[in-house]
Amino acid sequence: MPFNFAGLTSFSLPFVLSSLLAVVALAENITDADTPCIDVVLTGTMAGPFFFGGLAGAGTLVSIGTKDNNCSDYRLQFDIGRGTSLRLSELGLAPNNIDALFLTHMHSDHTEDFTTFALGRWMLLGEPYDVVCSEDVDDISCTDFVEHIADAFEESGEIEQRITENAARNSEGPSALANVMTFETSDKAESVWKSADGTVEVTAIRTEHIGGSAAFRIDSPAGSVVIGGDAANDLPAEDRPYSTSDNVEALAEGADILVHSAIHPVMSLEESTLPAAMYNKFSTTVDIGAMAQRAGVHTVILTHTIPPLGAVNWGAFAVPGGEALKEDDYESSVKEGGFNGTTKVGTYLQSTRL
DSSP: OOOOGGGOOTTHHHHHHHHHHHHHHHHHHHHHHTOEEEEEEEEEOBOSSOOOTTOOBSEEEEEEEEGGGTSOSEEEEEOOOTTHHHHHHHTTOOGGGOOEEEOSOOOGGGTTTHHHHHHHHHHTTOOOEEEEEEOOBTTBOHHHHHHTTTHHHHHHTHHHHHHHHOTTSOTTOGGGGEEEEEEOOOSSOEEEEEOTTSSOEEEEEEOBSSTTOEEEEEEETTEEEEEOTTOBOSSOGGGOSOSSOHHHHHHTTTOSEEEEEEEOGGGOTTTSOOOHHHHTTSOBHHHHHHHHHHHTOSEEEEEEEESOTTOSEETTEEOGGGOOOOHHHHHHHHHHTTOOSEEEEOOTTOEEEO
């Protein structure tokens, strides 16, 4: 039956209209609350086993969910460099709040806070969790690393003593909580982890840095994020057209966000004392910009930057000219590569939401 507007008084018509608007607004709020989202937070940006300005070691937290729960259905930590657990605590998170840990490679600046994390989760009676990393390559072993993560505390007697404090702690120690999920690195992206509800999938691809290195891509209803790690081109410097990884480029095709370790050209072999073997293990900012443009990436986030923002040296290697780099120096370098999207230079707990 059609609504009879003629029967409304001059007072009731505004009331009805305002009520209708309120219902529409409520419906929009409900819809907005259910909107999928991803938060990408840099838990650490320091490159290498060096120290500067209190920066934590390499790490990126990717949280996936809806706006209603502040993107908190799944929390995935990619790399866990020095100080990661403290940075997580600044976000109000404990080791128990992380669903899975992914390692791009086994260098210490990407792994050394795992001891703190594993001990903390064990102390807090945490549930088992996934550790996703590549299969053993030569003498590099993620499996051995995890298995022996608490050996020093076993030898000191602390693990046994802590169990006497609380018998609910796993009697096999911290490493027993880690469900290690290894994968064979391949030049074709392959699935390495899925959420329980199947809405989030992580794929991995082989990269060049050290044995077993990999990059990861997270796909979810809210969008896609690629973690490039310390990837570089497969070919020797004299034979390659650019420093970036073709595998990472393929993995990043159409990605919303690319998080990538970067070295600025100021540290190039002609201008600095940085050894060629070290310089050539990283992708330059210019080449990252070019790669991101070719791959159709929307946003580039530089992390693990060499040199760090505000530093006049990276470890023992001085920045040529003695002048520290600023964000503009990094941003303009990425733009020089032809990238037309958004560039962010990684800073302390920097957050980006999709």
